[in-house]
Amino acid sequence: MHIEIAELSKEYGGRRVLNVDRLSFHATEIVGLVGNNGAGKTTLLRLMLDLVRATSGEVRSNDRVVSRSEEWKEYTGAYLGESFLIDYLKPREFFEFVAEVRGVDGTELARGLNRYSGFLEGTGLDTRAPLIRGLSEGNRQKIGIIAALLGDPRTVILDEPFANLDPTSQYLLKSLLREYCLRTRSLIVLSSHNLVHVADLCSRVMLLEGGKIIRDDSLLGREEEVLSSLERYFASPLPPP
Amino acid sequence: MISTGRLVVLEVSLLWKRYVRNVVSPAARVLRPTLWLLQAFAVVNCLAIGYFLEPILRIFLPQCDGVSLVEAHLGQVFLAFCVLRLFLEKPPSLIVRPMLVLPVAKTMIIGLHGIRMSLTAIPLGLLLGGVAFWYRSILSSSTVTGSSFWLVGFVALHHLFVVLGIPLRLLASDFSRAVAVSSVILVLTLVVPTMDMLGTASQQLAVLFFRLRHGDAIALAICGLALFGSIPGVAFLVKGSLNIDTH
Numbered sequence: 001m002h003i004e005i006a007e008l009s010k011e012y013g014g015r016r017v018l019n020v021d022r023l024s025f026h027a028t029e030i031v032g033l034v035g036n037n038g039a040g041k042t043t044l045l046r047l048m049l050d051l052v053r054a055t056s057g058e059v060r061s062n063d064r065v066v067s068r069s070e071e072w073k074e075y076t077g078a079y080l081g082e083s084f085l086i087d088y089l090k091p092r093e094f095f096e097f098v099a100e101v102r103g104v105d106g107t108e109l110a111r112g113l114n115r116y117s118g119f120l121e122g123t124g125l126d127t128r129a130p131l132i133r134g135l136s137e138g139n140r141q142k143i144g145i146i147a148a149l150l151g152d153p154r155t156v157i158l159d160e161p162f163a164n165l166d167p168t169s170q171y172l173l174k175s176l177l178r179e180y181c182l183r184t185r186s187l188i189v190l191s192s193h194n195l196v197h198v199a200d201l202c203s204r205v206m207l208l209e210g211g212k213i214i215r216d217d218s219l220l221g222r223e224e225e226v227l228s229s230l231e232r233y234f235a236s237p238l239p240p241p
Numbered sequence: 242m243i244s245t246g247r248l249v250v251l252e253v254s255l256l257w258k259r260y261v262r263n264v265v266s267p268a269a270r271v272l273r274p275t276l277w278l279l280q281a282f283a284v285v286n287c288l289a290i291g292y293f294l295e296p297i298l299r300i301f302l303p304q305c306d307g308v309s310l311v312e313a314h315l316g317q318v319f320l321a322f323c324v325l326r327l328f329l330e331k332p333p334s335l336i337v338r339p340m341l342v343l344p345v346a347k348t349m350i351i352g353l354h355g356i357r358m359s360l361t362a363i364p365l366g367l368l369l370g371g372v373a374f375w376y377r378s379i380l381s382s383s384t385v386t387g388s389s390f391w392l393v394g395f396v397a398l399h400h401l402f403v404v405l406g407i408p409l410r411l412l413a414s415d416f417s418r419a420v421a422v423s424s425v426i427l428v429l430t431l432v433v434p435t436m437d438m439l440g441t442a443s444q445q446l447a448v449l450f451f452r453l454r455h456g457d458a459i460a461l462a463i464c465g466l467a468l469f470g471s472i473p474g475v476a477f478l479v480k481g482s483l484n485i486d487t488h
Contacts (some may be wrong), residue, residue, distance in 0.1 A: 051341055073344040074242065086255065086339050088262045100251055101343045103242050148342070177381065 001027035001062060001075070001154045001187050003048060008057035010043050010211075018043045018211040020057070025187050026079040026155065030177065032198035033191040034230065035208035041191040044082070044208070045159050048189070051076050061155065074102075077153035079144040079161070087133035091143050092125045093151060094132060104152035109150065116146050119172045144222050145173065149180060156180070158190040170194075172203045195234070199227035207233065242344050245352075252353050 007021040009016060018040040020070045033198075046052045046057050048067040055112035061072035078199050080086075086094055099109040113125065124130060132140055141164045148156055154164055161177075162170050174197060179198040181188055192198050198205055199219060205226060215233075217226050243251075340350050 049342060070242065070344075070346050076342075078342040084339050084342055088259050089255075091256070091337075097251060097255070098343065100247070101345060103243065187314075229363070 001185075002061040003155065003187065003189075005048075005065075006057055006060075008044075008047060008059060009055045010040075010047060010052065012160050013054045016211055018047070020044065020213060023213065023216075025189060027187050028185050029204055030202045031189045031190070032202035032205045033189070033208060034193070034195060034198055035191075036234075037173060040209055040211040041071040042159055043158050043211075045078075045080060045189065045191060048157060049080070049169040051077070051080075053150060072155075075154040076157065077148035077150070077155070079148040080157070080159040082137070082140045082188075085132050085140060085144055085147075087140075088131055090124050090127070090129050090131055091120075091135070092127070092129065092144060095125075095147060098147045098150050102153075104151040104193060106194045111218060112150055112152075113146075116149070116176065118168065119176055120146060138166055138169060140167065141165055152180075152184045152186070154184065154186045158188070160192060161190055162192055162194050166188070170197065177201060195227060195230050199223045205230070242346055245349060248345065248349055248353065 005020050006017065007022070008020045008041075010023075011019040012201055017038070033044065035041050043052070047054050048061075048066065050051060050059075051068065058067065060066070061076065064072050083088050086097065089097065095109060096236065099105075104112070113120065120142055123135060123142055132143060135136040135143070141161070145158060145161055148158065156177075161173060166174060167231075177188055177190075178201060182188065188201075202219055205215075205217050207230065221224050228234055337350050337354055340353075
């Protein structure tokens with residue numbers, strides 16, 4: 001499982017918001033994208049999912065160009081925000097819908113939901129549960145994240161997964177993602193503003209600024225060092241290029 | 242990838258849940274009952290005029306043009322109905338977005354969206370077509386071809402209105418503004434007599450649609466324009482379905 005990015009750029013109204021020369025992600029990696037607002041994190045994730053058209057360049061998932069192929073969708077799970085939920089369904093109905101589309105049978109779905117039951121605490125999985133739109137933002141976030149993991153996709157893309165979660169859920173999510181990556185040997189790419197969580201969870205961190213990747217560090221055995229360095233950077237960021 | 246048949250079954254199930262759970266904006270929660278009242282009003286009025294008032298007028302006041310009365314009335318109801326529907330539609334990209342991160346082919350997403358839009362148009366077509374057919378003094382002699390023009394025209398116009406509704410929804414995204422706008426529309430279309438501009442426009446619309454049953458050149462032109470007008474709308478929907486670029 002790998003994703004290759006080559007000469008990728010995205011412009012909006014003549015303004016270049018992303019410009020990545022060459023980049024690759026590999027299985028068993030948990031990659032954290034960090035950067036200030038407007039740095040290009042979400043744009044990069046959207047381009048990786050073919051949700052927006054690149055101005056130039058391409059993204060390949062397992063050697064398939066994502067904008068010209070759809071096979072990669074079968075092994076890719078993603079959650080980019082609550083607009084990707086079907087808010088008039090109940091949580092269980094949404095999971096059943098996603099499972100059905102992904103070809104996950106009832107037994108596997110039950111096993112998956114049972115595995116993540118601790119994290120899903122409070123979302124309500126019974127028939128009397130409220131609709132997704134009636135849940136808190138944090139609980140909606142949990143549902144979207146777990147839906148992205150249903151069927152054990154080999155690539156998982158998450159935009160700001162820690163946002164809106166209470167502290168306990170944030171810690172549960174970290175252990176859940178760590179366990180998921182080990183169990184499925186998958187690739188997880190996530191963006192976050194929380195440097196501590198990124199340093200704690202990820203094996204690699206990328207710092208984006210002005211649409212460019214200005215740092216790409218391995219965190220293995222260097223968590224403290226990289227975290228300190230990132231904190232120093234964000235405390236006094238360089239002027240945008 | 243999921244099979245087309247299975248996805249269609251899932252889609253129908255979603256549509257049904259969406260319908261029964263009344264997925265609408267806060268503004269539409271007020272507008273939806275208004276819409277139902279308007280429909281009931283239209284049916285009752287057309288039945289009353291068609292079955293009772295017009296024959297009575299024909300006997301006692303032969304100089305009164307009952308047909309024109311109903312034409313104008315239908316036009317007003319139709320206009321109000323379409324305008325009110327603008328607020329009840331979600332932007333297409335919001336509906337298709339969950340599908341975009343699931344293993345569903347883009348062509349299927351587009352196809353399903355077409356089906357979804359058609360399904361939402363059917364009740365509108367049935368209602369207006371049904372009202373028209375009930376009105377025996379206007380459509381008792383209509384042909385199948387003429388009636389088809391009615392329905393096709395309404396469905397095409399519906400698509401057009403839905404597309405027009407997206408920017409309008411943005412303008413009236415605020416609850417109180419939406420209620421204010423809809424109230425003004427209701428007053429203009431139902432209370433202000435046909436001499437005002439909106440009334441005249443709706444009357445003209447009704448007259449043109451009335452001609453549809455005859456299959457004449459104007460009727461064809463209107464149908465053609467409605468269909469032509471829906472082409473950029475459909476293109477917009479497709480673009481909205483595939484490109485959720487909101488940067």
